[in-house]
Structure formats: C-alpha cells, structure tokens
Amino acid sequence: MEPLFTPEQLAEIHAYHQPYYIRAAVEPWVRLALSALLLGVLVRPVYRGATAAAAALERRFGAGLRKAPVSRAFFSAMDRLWGESGWGTAILFALFIDVATQLLYAPANVYFYYVLEHRYGMSNDTPAGFAWTWFKGGVVGAIALTALVVGLYGLARRVRRWWLVLGVPVALLMLVASALDPYRARLYFDQSPLPEGPLRARITALMRKADITFSDVMVEKTSVTSKRIQAYFAGQGPTRTIVLNDVILQEFAEDEVLAAVAHEAGHVNEPRWPGRIASSLAVMALLLLIDGLLRLSARRGWWGIQRPGDIRTLPLVSLVVFLLISFAAPVSGVLSREREREADRYGLKLTGDPGAFRRMLVKAARVNKMDPEPPRWLVLKGMSHPPMGERIAAVDTP
Numbered sequence: 445m446e447p448l449f450t451p452e453q454l455a456e457i458h459a460y461h462q463p464y465y466i467r468a469a470v471e472p473w474v475r476l477a478l479s480a481l482l483l484g485v486l487v488r489p490v491y492r493g494a495t496a497a498a499a500a501l502e503r504r505f506g507a508g509l510r511k512a513p514v515s516r517a518f519f520s521a522m523d524r525l526w527g528e529s530g531w532g533t534a535i536l537f538a539l540f541i542d543v544a545t546q547l548l549y550a551p552a553n554v555y556f557y558y559v560l561e562h563r564y565g566m567s568n569d570t571p572a573g574f575a576w577t578w579f580k581g582g583v584v585g586a587i588a589l590t591a592l593v594v595g596l597y598g599l600a601r602r603v604r605r606w607w608l609v610l611g612v613p614v615a616l617l618m619l620v621a622s623a624l625d626p627y628r629a630r631l632y633f634d635q636s637p638l639p640e641g642p643l644r645a646r647i648t649a650l651m652r653k654a655d656i657t658f659s660d661v662m663v664e665k666t667s668v669t670s671k672r673i674q675a676y677f678a679g680q681g682p683t684r685t686i687v688l689n690d691v692i693l694q695e696f697a698e699d700e701v702l703a704a705v706a707h708e709a710g711h712v713n714e715p716r717w718p719g720r721i722a723s724s725l726a727v728m729a730l731l732l733l734i735d736g737l738l739r740l741s742a743r744r745g746w747w748g749i750q751r752p753g754d755i756r757t758l759p760l761v762s763l764v765v766f767l768l769i770s771f772a773a774p775v776s777g778v779l780s781r782e783r784e785r786e787a788d789r790y791g792l793k794l795t796g797d798p799g800a801f802r803r804m805l806v807k808a809a810r811v812n813k814m815d816p817e818p819p820r821w822l823v824l825k826g827m828s829h830p831p832m833g834e835r836i837a838a839v840d841t842p
C-alpha cells in the first residue's frame with residue numbers, strides 16, 4: 445500500500461499544524477487569565493466607563509431621538525423591555541468588553557487565519573476579502589451580543605421565571621433550526637445545481653439504493669476563499685440538499701465523490717432526537733444555572749450589584765459557559781468520532797468499493813493537509829473526526 449504522505453509532505457504537514465497545536469494548548473489558559481483579570485479588576489472601571497459613555501450619548505442625542513417618529517418607538521420599546529432606562533449602559537458595557545477582546549485576539553487571528561493559511565497554500569483569500577469577512581463576523585457578533593443582553597438580562601430583571609420564558613422558545617427553535625440549514629449556507633457562498641450528467645445520475649442512483657430522499661445536489665463555490673475540499677448534507681426530508689464544493693469536483697474522480705457522498709449518507713439515519721432533546725434540556729439547565737449566578741451575585745453584592753439581572757455579571761456568565769463547553773467537548777468528541785466511524789462503515793458498505801473509499805480518504809487528507817496522526821491529547825480534547833490515519837487503517841483492515 446502506498447504511504448499516505450512522503451516524508452517531505454509529512455514534515456510540511458507537521459510544520460503547518462504545529463502552531464495550531466500550540467494554540468490549542470495555550471488558548472484555554474489565556475481565556476482563564478483574561479477572565480480572572482476582568483472579574484478581579486476590570487468589571488468596575490469598565491462599568492463606570494459604560495455609565496459615563498451612556499450618559500454622554502443621552503445628553504448629546506437623547507432628547508432628539510426620543511422625539512423623532514421612528515426612534516421614539518424604538519426608545520420606548522427598549523425602556524419597556526428593560527423595565528426602565530439604563531439599557532444603554534448595559535449594551536455599552538457588553539460591547540466594550542467584546543471589542544477589547546476582539547482587538548486583543550486580532551494579531552493571533554490574522555496570523556492563524558491569514559498568514560499561516562497562505563504560507564501553506566490553503567487559502568485563496570485576499571487581504572480585503574479577509575478583512576471584510578472578519579468585519580462582517582464582528583458586526584454579526586455584536587448584534588447577537590446586544591440581542592442577548594437585551595433579551596436575557598432584560599427578561600431576568602423583570603420576570604422571576606425568566607429562564608423558563610426564554611428557555612422554552614429557544615429550546616423549540618433549536619429543535620427546528622436544522623431544517624433551515626440549506627438556506628443558511630447560501631448566505632456565505634454562491635450555490636448552483638450540479639448539472640445533469642453521469643455524476644448526478646450516479647449520486648441519484650446511490651441515494652435511491654440508500655433509500656434517502658433529497659431535493660437537489662448543489663455545487664458551492666468555496667474556491668474563492670479556500671483550497672479545501674468539502675461535502676455535506678444540509679437540511680432533512682424535503683429540504684435535504686447534497687452540497688459539494690467546487691474544489692471536490694476538481695480534485696476527485698467520480699467514484700471518489702461518490703464515496704464521500706456515501707459517507708455523508710451514513711449520517712442521515714443517525715438518531716437525531718436524543719441529541720436534540722439533550723441539547724434543548726442542556727440549554728434549559730444552563731439558563732437555570734445562570735439564574736442562580738445572577739441571584740447569587742446580587743445577594744453577595746459582587747461588583748456593587750444590588751439586584752438580579754445586572755449586566756456586570758456578564759463576564760462571570762461567559763466564564764461559566766466557557767468552562768461548561770470545555771468540559772463537555774471531550775464527551776461530545778467521543779460521541780462524534782463514533783458517529784464518523786459508523787458513517788465510514790456505512791459508506792463503505794453502500795458503495796461496496798473499498799478502493800475508491802480509500803482513495804477518497806487519502807485525497808481528502810492530502811488536499812486538506814490533515815495530520816494523519818495528531819497528538820492524542822488533542823483528539824481527546826474534543827476532535828470531531830477520528831485521525832485520518834485511523835480511518836484509512838479501518839478501510840484496510842475491515
């Protein structure tokens with residue numbers, strides 16, 4: 445069997461991944477140190493700054509905006525949501541911390557997502573395109589944060605069982621959100637239907653054999669920014685779409701594309717409800733825990749807080765969420781890797797073509813420059829897929 449990589453390729457792959465491994469080891473500690481600094485020192489001065497800035501904005505624009513027809517409705521809606529004035533301070537407090545964190549991480553982000561990716565030939569992105577994507581992400585993040593501040597803290601200030609009022613709709617939304625997947629992807633990349641031809645015919649036949657219904661096969665044009673191959677199924681039942689990116693169509697032979705589609709088909713029949721119900725319940729439990737934190741900080745008077753629903757608890761809440769996610773990642777990683785192994789077994793059986801399946805995995809590893817044997821601790825920290833070396837070995841020794 446020909447080796448997956450030549451020694452030179454392997455050396456390059458290791459050089460490419462080394463900085464990412466260092467980051468994975470260091471980043472959690474940086475996060476914890478930043479949280480400690482925020483909680484121990486910065487909450488009070490940042491809150492004072494936000495209060496002063498909100499007051500200055502109110503003096504400069506408040507009177508005018510409270511009279512103008514459209515903004516008047518907005519202001520009174522916000523006052524009602526918040527239960528009083530003072531939402532400006534809360535939003536500014538959250539945004540100050542968000543923007544400062546973004547700026548702090550900016551050099552590392554440029555290095556990891558632009559410099560390294562270009563040095564190892566993984567990205568086609570331009571500086572302007574990269575900056576634009578980043579800016580868009582920042583704006584979307586800031587809007588989401590504002591919505592969270594107003595929604596969560598606004599409710600927590602006024603409603604005793606706010607976690608129930610917020611948790612039930614969020615949990616229900618999470619149950620149906622995956623049906624919208626096919627449409628969400630189209631926000632980022634152009635998609636067009638795969639033209640009629642032998643590949644489309646073979647995919648259709650394969651899906652008929654697997655007894656999986658789908659609405660269309662789409663080609664996603666990701667090559668404008670990335671040189672990675674990608675294939676996935678989005679949506680389910682009547683909205684299920686098979687998405688292949690343009691890179692995989694360039695790089696893979698037909699039977700290799702088919703093998704990739706067969707692997708994805710293996711994910712279709714996974715039982716989804718246990719996971720969905722578990723994550724909905726987890727969200728409820730998390731909100732209940734946050735409720736406890738809000739009450740505790742008010743009782744103890746931390747950072748000068750006098751009542752539950754004070755925005756000054758936000759850094760504490762994000763620290764707790766970060767810790768919970770970090771501790772849950774190894775567990776969900778184990779489950780995810782087991783699903784991937786199962787999808788490989790399923791795909792292999794569906795195509796009945798181990799040769800093509802192996803070539804598909806080898807090419808995926810080569811094109812995406814995957815480390816065939818990443819450090820064990822990184823896998824255990826919560827990697828979603830088994831290492832490529834392991835997946836290929838499983839095909840070789842069924």
Ligand SMILES: [Zn+2]
Nearest residue numbers: 707711784787
């Ligand atoms: Zn998979």
